[in-house]
Amino acid sequence: MNKSWRTYLLWFAQEHIEFRFAEIDSLLSLFSIEMRFAQKPNNEPYWIVEFASENDVKLLASRSVSLRNCLELWGHEKDMWKLHEKLKCYPKHLMDPYFQPNISFKIEVETFCRHFTQKQKVDKLETFSYLPVQGPVNLKNPDVTLQYIEYYGTVANNPPELPYDVFFGRWVASGLRQLIRKFSLKTRKFIGNTSMDPQLSLLMANQACVKDGDIVLDPFVGSGSLLVAAAEFGGYVFGTDIDYLMLHGRTRPSRITQKRREKDESIRANMRQYNLEHKYLDVLVNDFSVPFWKNDCQFDAIITDPPYGIREATERVGTSKENYTVSEEHLSTHIPAKIEYGISNIYRDLLLFSANHLKVGGRVVCWFPVFREDYNENGLPTHPCLRLIANCEQALSKVTSRRLLTFVKVRQPTEAELDLKHNEITDFREKYFIIREETRKEKRMREAQVREENRLRHERDNTVNA
Template sequence: MVKKYLVFMVQVHLNFRLAELESLADLHGIKTVDFAQYDRDSPFFIVELENDEQAKKWISRSILTRAIYEYWGQGKDYPQLHASMQNDSEFQHRKQEHCNASFKFEFESFGGSSSGKLDRVACIESFQYLDFKGPIRMKNPQQIFTVIEEYEPLNDNEAGETPLRVFFGREVQRSDRFCGALEKYDLKKRPYKGTTSFEAELSLVSANIAQVKPGTIMYDPFAGTGSFLTAGGHYQAMVIGSDIDGRMIRGKGNQTIKANFKKYKDSLQFLDVLTMDFTHNALRSDLLIDTILCDPPYGIRESIKVLGAKDPERFAGKENVEIDGQKAYLMRDYIPTKKPYSLDALLDDLLHFAAARLPLNGRLAFWMPVANDEDIETIIPLHSNLELKYNCVQEFNKWSRRLLVYINRGPNFNGPANVGLGRSKEKFRDRYFNGFN
C-alpha cells in the first residue's frame, strides 16, 4: 500500500530541482513517485511513497527541498482544508496512529509571511477535531504537525492578504538544507578557499545529482581548493582529488583541504589529494572510482595547461639536463614545462577517462561554461558509452554554466558521440574577457 506525502521545495535553482529529486529517488530505489505530476512553478509536489522510511531516505539529503510531510489535506481556505482532512478515508486511522504522541504545531508559509495576519491560537483551536490526547511539547515532540500557507506575493517583500492554498501534514523529514547544510559549508566560514572555490549550495546539489554514495570513491580531477571533495565528504564518500597546480593542493599553513575536512568533522572521508596533470593520469588503473564530480578549468581564472613543451623542437634534449649527476626532472623542486590545451580536448579526455574507469551506471558530473549567444549553437560533449542524463543550466548575465551529468552505460550502449571533433566555435576565455561583444 502507498501513502500520500507532500514535498515542500524551495523555488530556487529550478533547473536543478527535478534532477536532484529524481537522482535521490533513484539512489534509494524509490519507484512510486510519479514525476509527471511535478510542477516547476510550484514549491509543492504531492507524491506516493511506501512509508515514512522511504520519505526520510529520499529527502534527508536534499538541498533544494525544505521538508516532506505525510499529507493530511489541503484547501483554498481553512474551512476547505478541514473538510478535506475529515473526508479523507485515511483520516480516522491517521488520527489514531498519533493520538497519544507528544506533539506541537508549526506554521510555514510560501510567498510571504503570514505573521501578524493569522491568529495562531485560534487557528490551532480550529483543529480541535483531531482530538490529540498526547502532551504538547515545544522541545523535541514526537510529532510535529504543520500548517503550510501558500500566498501570492504582492511584491518582493509583501505577502498577499489571504492564502491561496493551505496544507496540513505531519512532518516526516527535514531536508539537509533545513538542517543547516548551507550554513555549515558556507564559503565565508571555510578555512581554506580561493578564487576558484565553488559555492556550497550548488556543490552539494551537484553531489546529489551525481549520486555520490556513502562508502564509495569519489574523484575530482580538477580539485583546486576542494569544494566538490568537501561536498562528497559530506555525503560520506571517500574522496580523492588531483590538480596540476601544487599550490592549490598544498594550501598554506593551516589553510589546506585537509583542514577543511577536519573543521567539518569529515576527516575519515578524506583519502588524499595529489599534484597531477589529469591528462597524464597516474591513478592505478584498477582503482575503483565510483563517481567523478568536478569543475574543469574554464580558462578564466586559470589557463588550461597540461604537461608538455609548447615548442617541442626548442625543448628537444632538455629532458636530459643533469645537475650534480642527477636528472633535473627527478629533483623535488623541478618545475615541469607546460603547454596550453583546449577545453574541448580536456573534456574529451574527461569523457574517455569516465567511460574507461567508472563502473556500469556510475555517474560523471561536471560544469561547463557557455556563452549565451543566440547565433552560436552549444555543443554538448558526447561519448558513445555515456548516456547524457542531465543538462542543468545556471544563467548569468551574458554567459551560463551547465552541470552535465552522464551515466556510464558501457561499450554496448552505442550512444551518439562527438569526441575529437573540436566542438567550440570560439574560445570561451576570449569571449569572457571581451565582455561577450
C-alpha cells in the first residue's frame, strides 16, 4: 500500500540544541514512526521533514520537550513574494478541507530573532488576502491555525534586514514544553544541591524510551528529579542512594531563604505534589558498589546522574583499617564508615549492573563528566552487551562539560562479561581540583603583580610631586 507522504516543519526551542537528534530519534524508535528528511538540517532551529501520517506528527509532539510546534508546510521560500507565488499554486484540494464556511480560522505571524510591532505584523498578514478562506475569524479558539514565519538567523543582536527563510503552513501540534514549567525546581517541594533541571530530566526519560508500565531505576537517586520525569511518562519508579540524610529529607536546605527543612520533605512528597504517587515504588538506602539485587531482577530502563565528587561526594561503604570488625553489642547502632568510590569504578559498576539487570532492548541513560580538551570517545565507559546510540554534550564551563550517554542492551552477558575490567577513564575529580588549584595560584600571582605595579606607580607619582 502506497504511503501518502506530506511535508512538515518541526520548529524547536533554541535550548540544548545537541540533544534534539537524540530525543527525536528515541521517540521515533519508541513509537515505531517513520520520518524522513526533506532537507538536511544544519544548525537552524527547524527541520523540514516528511511523515506518512499526521497522527505520527501528533504522537511525536505529544512526548517531545525539544519541539515548540509542528506545521504542515504549505510553502517555504527565501522571501515573502516568492512564497506568495508558491502558495497561489498550492493544490486546491489540499487546502479546501480547512477553508470551509463552518470552519473558523486565524493566521499568526511569527518572527524568529527579530522584533516587529503589531502593526508591522498585521501588514504582513494582510498580504495573504488571496487565500480562499470562507469561515469566520476566531482569534481565541479557532478550528484551524495558519502560521507565517520569518527566520532571521540565530544572532539576536545583529539580525539581517531581510529574512533568510520564510514559511507558511497549518499548525498541527505543539510540543510538551509546558512540563518544564510544571516541574520547575522553584515550586518543587523537595530539592537538593544537585537536583536535575526539569527539561534535562524529561529529555533523559525520553531518550530512555520510558513508556506506560516500565520499571525504571535511578541507582544514584538524590532528590529524585529523574523519577518524577520517568513517572510522568508512565514508568513505575525505584531509586537507591547511599546518602541516608538526603533520602530522609534531613540535609541542609538548598534554598537560600529556607532555614530548615519541613518535616514532610521527601521524594514521595514530590511524587504526591505532581499526582504521581501511584507510580512510586520506593527508594532505598543502598551502596551501589555492593551487589544487592537478585540476578533475575530486571528493569526496563535505568536513568541516572552519578556523583562526580565535586558538589556531591563519591563514596562507598568501606574502611582503610585492616581486619576491622564491629562488636555485636555495637552492631545495631553502628554507622558504616565510607571511603572514596572513584569515578572509574562507578561507571564500571553501572555498566556491569546494566548488562546484568536491564532487559534486552532496555536503555541506560547517564551523565559522564569530561574535560573538553581531553575528550575522546575512546575514553568513554563501554561494555560488550551495551551499544552506545547517543552522546550529547552539555558545556559546564570553558574547560569542562558533561555528556549524556545513551546505551541500549543488545544481548545477555556471558559469565566472563559480568566481571570485566573497565577501560581507562580519566579521574575527573582529581584533575578538576588540580586545575582549580592551578587557576587559583595564577589568579593570586596576577593580583600580586597588579599590587606591585600599583605600588611602583604610586612611588613614581610621589617622587614627581616632590
